[in-house]
Amino acid sequence: MKLQIAAGVLLVAILLAVTAGCGGTASKEPESPKYPTKPIDLIVAFPPGGSSDMTARLLAERLSKEWGVPINVVNKPGGGGTVGTLDVVQADPDGYTMLTHSITCTLAAATSTQCPYKWDQMTPVSLVMANALVLTISPDLPYSSVAELLDAIKKDPSKFKAGVGSAGAPAVFGLVKLFDAAGIDPKSVEMIVFQGGAPTLAAVAGGHVQLASQNLPEAVSLINAGKLKALAVTTDTRGKSVPNVPTAKEAGFPAYDQLGWNGISGPPGLPEYVVKKWAEGIEKVTQDPSFVQKIESMDAVVIYKGPADFEKFVEQEYKTALDIAERVGIRK
Amino acid sequence: MEALSHLWHGFSVALSPINLMYCAIGSLVGTLVGVLPGLGSTATIAILLPVLSGLPPATAIIALAGIYYGAMYGGSTTAILINTPGEAASVITAADGYAMARQGRAGPALGMAAVSSFVAGTLSLFGLVLLAPPLADAALEFGPAERFALMVLGLSMVISLAGKSLLKGLLSGLAGLLVGMVGLDPMTGVPRFTLGSPTLLGGIDFISVIVGLFAIAEIFVNVQEQTRRVYEGKLKGLLPTRKDLRDCAGAMGRSTIVGFLLGLLPGVTPAVASFLGYDMEKKFARDPSRFGRGAIEGVAAAEGANNSATSGGLVPLFTLGIPTTPALAVLLGGLMIYGLQPGPLLFEQHADFVWPVIASMYVGNVMLLILNLPLVGLWAKLTQVPYPILSAGILGVCVIGTYGVRNNVFDVWMMVAFGVVGFLMKRWDVPAVPLVIALVLSEPLETSLRQALKISGGSLMIFTRPLSLAILLLALASFGVSLYSRAKEGRLAVAIEAGGEDVG
Amino acid sequence: MVVRSEAVTAGFIGIALGVVSLAQARDFPIFVRGVPQEGFMPLLIGGALVIVGTGLLAGGLLRGQKTPGPAVAVPRRTLYLVSLVVVYVFLLEIVGFFLSTWILCTGTIKAWRRYGWPAALLYGGSLSLLLHLCFSSWMKMPLPRPFWA
Numbered sequence: 001m002k003l004q005i006a007a008g009v010l011l012v013a014i015l016l017a018v019t020a021g022c023g024g025t026a027s028k029e030p031e032s033p034k035y036p037t038k039p040i041d042l043i044v045a046f047p048p049g050g051s052s053d054m055t056a057r058l059l060a061e062r063l064s065k066e067w068g069v070p071i072n073v074v075n076k077p078g079g080g081g082t083v084g085t086l087d088v089v090q091a092d093p094d095g096y097t098m099l100t101h102s103i104t105c106t107l108a109a110a111t112s113t114q115c116p117y118k119w120d121q122m123t124p125v126s127l128v129m130a131n132a133l134v135l136t137i138s139p140d141l142p143y144s145s146v147a148e149l150l151d152a153i154k155k156d157p158s159k160f161k162a163g164v165g166s167a168g169a170p171a172v173f174g175l176v177k178l179f180d181a182a183g184i185d186p187k188s189v190e191m192i193v194f195q196g197g198a199p200t201l202a203a204v205a206g207g208h209v210q211l212a213s214q215n216l217p218e219a220v221s222l223i224n225a226g227k228l229k230a231l232a233v234t235t236d237t238r239g240k241s242v243p244n245v246p247t248a249k250e251a252g253f254p255a256y257d258q259l260g261w262n263g264i265s266g267p268p269g270l271p272e273y274v275v276k277k278w279a280e281g282i283e284k285v286t287q288d289p290s291f292v293q294k295i296e297s298m299d300a301v302v303i304y305k306g307p308a309d310f311e312k313f314v315e316q317e318y319k320t321a322l323d324i325a326e327r328v329g330i331r332k
Numbered sequence: 333m334e335a336l337s338h339l340w341h342g343f344s345v346a347l348s349p350i351n352l353m354y355c356a357i358g359s360l361v362g363t364l365v366g367v368l369p370g371l372g373s374t375a376t377i378a379i380l381l382p383v384l385s386g387l388p389p390a391t392a393i394i395a396l397a398g399i400y401y402g403a404m405y406g407g408s409t410t411a412i413l414i415n416t417p418g419e420a421a422s423v424i425t426a427a428d429g430y431a432m433a434r435q436g437r438a439g440p441a442l443g444m445a446a447v448s449s450f451v452a453g454t455l456s457l458f459g460l461v462l463l464a465p466p467l468a469d470a471a472l473e474f475g476p477a478e479r480f481a482l483m484v485l486g487l488s489m490v491i492s493l494a495g496k497s498l499l500k501g502l503l504s505g506l507a508g509l510l511v512g513m514v515g516l517d518p519m520t521g522v523p524r525f526t527l528g529s530p531t532l533l534g535g536i537d538f539i540s541v542i543v544g545l546f547a548i549a550e551i552f553v554n555v556q557e558q559t560r561r562v563y564e565g566k567l568k569g570l571l572p573t574r575k576d577l578r579d580c581a582g583a584m585g586r587s588t589i590v591g592f593l594l595g596l597l598p599g600v601t602p603a604v605a606s607f608l609g610y611d612m613e614k615k616f617a618r619d620p621s622r623f624g625r626g627a628i629e630g631v632a633a634a635e636g637a638n639n640s641a642t643s644g645g646l647v648p649l650f651t652l653g654i655p656t657t658p659a660l661a662v663l664l665g666g667l668m669i670y671g672l673q674p675g676p677l678l679f680e681q682h683a684d685f686v687w688p689v690i691a692s693m694y695v696g697n698v699m700l701l702i703l704n705l706p707l708v709g710l711w712a713k714l715t716q717v718p719y720p721i722l723s724a725g726i727l728g729v730c731v732i733g734t735y736g737v738r739n740n741v742f743d744v745w746m747m748v749a750f751g752v753v754g755f756l757m758k759r760w761d762v763p764a765v766p767l768v769i770a771l772v773l774s775e776p777l778e779t780s781l782r783q784a785l786k787i788s789g790g791s792l793m794i795f796t797r798p799l800s801l802a803i804l805l806l807a808l809a810s811f812g813v814s815l816y817s818r819a820k821e822g823r824l825a826v827a828i829e830a831g832g833e834d835v836g
Numbered sequence: 837m838v839v840r841s842e843a844v845t846a847g848f849i850g851i852a853l854g855v856v857s858l859a860q861a862r863d864f865p866i867f868v869r870g871v872p873q874e875g876f877m878p879l880l881i882g883g884a885l886v887i888v889g890t891g892l893l894a895g896g897l898l899r900g901q902k903t904p905g906p907a908v909a910v911p912r913r914t915l916y917l918v919s920l921v922v923v924y925v926f927l928l929e930i931v932g933f934f935l936s937t938w939i940l941c942t943g944t945i946k947a948w949r950r951y952g953w954p955a956a957l958l959y960g961g962s963l964s965l966l967l968h969l970c971f972s973s974w975m976k977m978p979l980p981r982p983f984w985a
Contacts, residue, residue, distance in 0.1 A: 048662055072978050074739050078534020079516055086530055114523055116530040161787055167521035192786050193519040202598045202654050208475035221653025221674040502888045503850045509881050510857055517874045525860055555947050556911040720948035721959050724941035728967045736977055744925050760842035778877045790870020
């Protein structure tokens with residue numbers, strides 16, 4: 001009996017020691033410009049494995065080596081990206097909870113009236129990377145250029161169905177921009193929503209829908225396997241892994257310029273020194289050749305924008321998206 | 333055949349000490365991860381990807397594949413021992429497996445799960461090697477209409493597994509469909525059933541539901557009955573007997589084929605494959621009423637199907653770059669980071685990568701069998717741990733696993749809520765398995781229906797496409813057979829329980 | 837509180853769920869040119885639930901189903917454990933994973949009469965320590981931290 005009590009006391013002692021260690025390198029004084037001093041949570045609002053997640057992990061790996069504190073990539077999927085984003089919007093602006101700001105986080109604010117946060121609530125820090133969208137069609141369709149496809153659609157829009165990865169995906173906006181430029185009413189081509197890029201592209205390859213405008217990384221293997229015909233990419237330069245696919249500009253439709261992108265943002269009211277630290281850190285990482293190489297192997301490009309530029313960029317993206325969403329009726 | 337010589341070469345690489353070691357580590361880590369409910373192979377693979385990035389590509393992918401397979405196995409271990417399925421794919425294993433554990437046959441259950449997984453994994457890898465490209469192409473023909481038909485087939489299981497009262501089973505199934513609708517509408521993104529709560533926008537995570545309904549509810553029941561151990565008394569044999577193996581041979585074979593074919597199809601997860609494999613076995617059995625009460629063939633069928641579906645999923649991944657489940661999507665990401673572009677070109681350009689990986693998957697299967705069979709005895713002893721301590725441990729593990737899915741305490745609340753629901757369901761004799769099946773099928777069912785009809789412009793004719801029609805007819809047949817068996821069982825029960833007892 | 841009849845209760849719940857589903861269906865379009873919309877499934881499921889619920893209810897009332905055996909009284913131990921778990925989830929984000937799990941495990945073990953407080957605390961502590969070391973320290977899973985950390 002006494003032995004058990006003694007063991008209990010010992011355990012309490014261990015407990016206290018462990019809880020003290022629980023908080024990591026618990027900083028005893030209140031926040032001072034010495035940052036960071038304890039582990040940081042980098043939130044990704046999507047399940048593991050997507051481009052947001054990969055970018056976050058690659059970034060976290062390098063920054064944590066640079067700064068000497070662990071950066072935990074925490075996945076908080078749900079609500080098409082809104083749950084995780086809301087989490088950061090509501091977090092303390094102390095720099096220890098940051099968001100991997102994907103384009104979808106901003107698009108959600110434009111497409112959904114129920115979005116629990118406002119598009120400008122986050123503190124933008126930097127843009128990190130962007131990837132092209134690629135216009136793909138089923139392999140048995142007889143069109144080999146964007147112009148041919150659009151002509152066919154104009155003649156009979158009801159025969160064409162487009163697949164998209166989610167209701168508010170960049171794909172939707174890309175297609176709308178393309179149709180606008182060609183004088184096709186975006187509402188005349190039905191957009192069928194699938195659950196993510198992979199099922200969408202599988203549906204196109206199988207001929208169940210006729211076209212799609214998904215993220216290039218998702219489509220590369222099918223294109224190179226001949227299961228999908230690619231007509232254009234939305235970046236200014238051709239994709240390295242699909243060098244035979246013309247750019248939208250080359251194909252004659254520069255308005256088809258929708259990109260997918262990922263950056264870093266923080267909660268509202270983030271102090272200047274945190275923004276500066278991250279922006280500088282990220283800028284350094286984006287110049288590291290091995291980081292660039294890893295991003296490029298995902299078929300994306302490294303694009304760095306500092307806080308001010310990124311803020312303008314986000315605003316522009318939001319306003320364009322809002323306009324399209326209201327016009328075409330996707331805003332619900 | 334060229335393929336075989338490649339495979340041979342692949343084996344020689346896979347069996348190199350470094351690769352063997354990483355295969356073993358991956359399998360072990362995977363098993364540990366799988367034991368934990370919720371934290372699936374998906375998250376683990378994603379987390380470990382940067383860690384493994386320093387290794388040569390083949391070795392890293394071998395380790396990752398080991399984790400993927402190991403997790404499948406680990407999930408079934410806890411499903412059998414403590415009624416805690418680690419993921420949707422282990423739910424059906426828990427149905428018969430845990431019943432066997434309560435009868436002192438945890439050892440044979442675990443052993444059969446291991447053997448069945450091994451057989452399925454091995455056979456399906458041959459399928460992968462020999463049949464990959466044509467199968468992958470065929471899989472692309474599988475569109476929304478076909479998927480809807482398949483989901484209807486899956487739902488027919490609800491009838492089959494409803495237990496004594498068909499109405500209660502239906503209630504359970506419908507409730508599952510309802511739970512699946514909470515959150516954003518999958519097609520238009522508008523919130524449904526969210527009562528204005530931002531967290532509910534993300535829906536109710538099914539891990540919370542599964543863990544709550546099975547593991548937590550079981551503890552809530554056992555605390556009232558002051559259960560002392562999962563199984564009291566001497567364990568009846570630690571491994572499956574020869575008779576068991578013979579009985580299950582058919583189940584293993586059939587479920588392997590079914591699981592592999594289903595795993596190929598985009599959007600069909602190993603969980604769905606395990607449901608259908610189990611149900612098929614039940615229909616083939618001479619005495620279907622044993623299923624759900626500790627039929628070892630049930631364990632064999634469920635495990636065989638989910639393991640071969642796992643391998644089946646690799647077919648579209650390697651040949652087309654299409655991941656059929658989230659875990660495979662992460663694996664794909666891993667491949668891309670190494671600059672390895674999936675597709676038929678993968679087999680040509682990177683033969684030195686692909687074949688060792690495939691060979692090591694086989695090695696991984698063998699390794700899991702060798703590692704786990706001797707441990708079966710040890711695992712089975714868990715059923716003899718004093719229940720108070722065991723249940724405390726289970727609670728802790730369940731909380732970690734459930735929380736770890738989205739790092740959100742809300743999911744833990746849901747787990748508790750469903751624990752209470754599960755407890756009440758047990759008291760009221762409402763079966764829990766239909767709810768879970770329906771929950772898993774809810775989203776794909778609704779999504780594929782709406783996609784199909786949107787494509788066809790509202791015309792139901794789209795379902796008369798040959799494959800879709802065939803599956804729908806099969807579903808109809810399945811409904812019919814299930815209803816007929818129930819009627820037969822009912823008459824049998826009445827004959828046995830002579831004397832005014834309710835037959836439901 | 838005595839459970840009168842399981843079928844009747846289950847039936848009521850079924851009907852209630854069905855009504856909820858139907859109510860939600862009202863907020864959304866059901867069909868647009870033959871294509872089912874957001875309201876379609878809720879309508880279908882809601883309708884089916886009401887039908888099944890009513891069937892159960894009717895069956896329970898008409899057949900005069902017997903009360904289910906001796907397990908009719910309030911399950912006190914279960915209620916205790918449920919309350920403990922509820923308190924635990926509250927505590928999780930206040931005192932952190934390790935401490936609250938210790939409390940949970942101790943309380944759970946105590947729910948069986950066979951163990952005294954020292955043993956329960958000891959086993960509880962070791963279990964939560966083991967869990968903490970394995971998942972938080974080794975696997976670096978981000979588990980809830982106490983508010984002072």
